[in-house]
Amino acid sequence: MQAFLKGAQSSRAQQKQERIGSAGPAGHPSADKKHKALPWVEKYRPKCVDEVAFQEEVVAVLKKSLEGADLPNLLFYGPPGTGKTSTILAAARELYGPELYRQRVLELNASDERGIQVIREKVKNFAQLTAAGTRTDGKPCPPFKIIILDEADSMTNAAQAALRRTMEKESRTTRFCLICNYVSRIIEPLTSRCSKFRFKPLGDQVQEERLLEICEKENLKYTKEGIGALVRVSEGDLRKAITFLQSAARLNGDKEITESDVTEIAGVVPSKMIQNLLSICYKSTFDKLEIAIKNIIDEGYAAMQIIHQLHDTIIDESLNDQQKSVITEKMAEVDKCLTDGAEEYLQLLSLCSVIMQQAQTSQSN
Numbered sequence: 205m206q207a208f209l210k211g212a213q214s215s216r217a218q219q220k221q222e223r224i225g226s227a228g229p230a231g232h233p234s235a236d237k238k239h240k241a242l243p244w245v246e247k248y249r250p251k252c253v254d255e256v257a258f259q260e261e262v263v264a265v266l267k268k269s270l271e272g273a274d275l276p277n278l279l280f281y282g283p284p285g286t287g288k289t290s291t292i293l294a295a296a297r298e299l300y301g302p303e304l305y306r307q308r309v310l311e312l313n314a315s316d317e318r319g320i321q322v323i324r325e326k327v328k329n330f331a332q333l334t335a336a337g338t339r340t341d342g343k344p345c346p347p348f349k350i351i352i353l354d355e356a357d358s359m360t361n362a363a364q365a366a367l368r369r370t371m372e373k374e375s376r377t378t379r380f381c382l383i384c385n386y387v388s389r390i391i392e393p394l395t396s397r398c399s400k401f402r403f404k405p406l407g408d409q410v411q412e413e414r415l416l417e418i419c420e421k422e423n424l425k426y427t428k429e430g431i432g433a434l435v436r437v438s439e440g441d442l443r444k445a446i447t448f449l450q451s452a453a454r455l456n457g458d459k460e461i462t463e464s465d466v467t468e469i470a471g472v473v474p475s476k477m478i479q480n481l482l483s484i485c486y487k488s489t490f491d492k493l494e495i496a497i498k499n500i501i502d503e504g505y506a507a508m509q510i511i512h513q514l515h516d517t518i519i520d521e522s523l524n525d526q527q528k529s530v531i532t533e534k535m536a537e538v539d540k541c542l543t544d545g546a547e548e549y550l551q552l553l554s555l556c557s558v559i560m561q562q563a564q565t566s567q568s569n
């Protein structure tokens with residue numbers, strides 16, 4: 205009977221292990237099938253802290269903390285797709301192993317209810333539970349639990365304030381890890397209770413290496429320019445790069461991934477179109493400008509993308525600093541309006557008319 209129970213337990217443990225993402229036995233048919241269905245960002249999510257690329261300082265500090273099992277409260281911040289969530293999940297997995305993970309780690313993100321009530325009840329109750337210093341397999345593990353509050357910048361200030369005292373009172377049994385994109389949206393008393401780590405946008409070289417690694421594992425054919433374009437359009441966001449790579453691979457079947465595939469998938473506006481728009485601003489009339497903008501919008505390009513590209517191009521144009529500053533200030537304004545849901549055509553028109561006005565002041569001087 206005991207042997208039977210033991211067997212059942214270990215198979216349940218195995219299921220759990222697969223669920224939290226550790227690879228199943230190599231060559232196991234069901235594991236293969238499961239992997240195929242996974243999006244590549246999940247499939248290639250770092251499984252241990254060592255696999256996290258480019259964030260050397262964070263990894264060094266975390267590894268030291270993992271050795272001594274003395275983790276401070278953490279605050280990770282930085283742009284999307286730079287490894288924040290992956291790092292803490294990998295660290296927690298290394299600390300507790302697959303079995304204890306469920307009991308010891310509470311993960312709450314923006315999709316969960318995280319109002320003040322939840323902080324008062326769920327988080328506080330979880331934090332109050334005591335934790336033993338050994339795993340079920342007898343290995344030592346830290347005598348505390350981890351509460352991961354992902355996307356913490358979307359928590360209300362009241363909910364953040366409710367965390368202050370909990371964080372201090374339960375420091376014997378619980379560590380908090382707050383993760384966010386905008387550190388300025390976390391209230392000061394919380395930031396001062398945590399060790400802060402900034403996650404940098406990933407460097408081109410590192411992104412390229414990762415992408416090539418995935419290409420090799422997935423048996424993809426690619427051109428050097430194709431990979432270069434992926435790195436360029438993703439701007440330091442590895443998640444974006446990997447997602448585009450997967451789309452390009454699906455689009456292409458067995459053919460190689462080229463630069464034009466990538467620009468197509470990423471919705472990048474062809475540079476000829478941007479140049480054409482600028483030359484109308486410089487030399488032509490408002491009526492022509494209206495038509496050109498309407499055409500671009502009708503082609504289905506996103507205004508936000510056009511503004512980003514216009515920004516990169518304007519920087520290198522032969523306008524003087526004052527003109528560039530007026531234009532870029534207008535860009536910031538338009539960007540905000542678009543984020544608030546303004547009409548794309550009107551916003552672009554208003555931006556381009558400022559460019560036109562500035563270009564014409566330089567001609568009249």
Ligand SMILES: Nc1ncnc2c1ncn2[C@@H]1O[C@H](COP(=O)(O)OP(=O)(O)OP(=O)(O)O)[C@@H](O)[C@H]1O
Pocket residue numbers: 244245246248249250255256257258259282283284285286287288289290291384385403406442443446
């Ligand atoms: N530093 C990194 N090293 C290795 N892989 C990374 C790194 N950063 C991102 N990735 C890849 O990108 C995916 C997304 O990363 P992750 O979820 O950790 O981003 P994030 O920083 O939490 O972003 P967000 O702010 O949008 O939540 C991972 O599954 C992984 O494949």
Ligand SMILES: [Mg+2]
Pocket residue numbers: 288289290354383
């Ligand atoms: Mg995240």
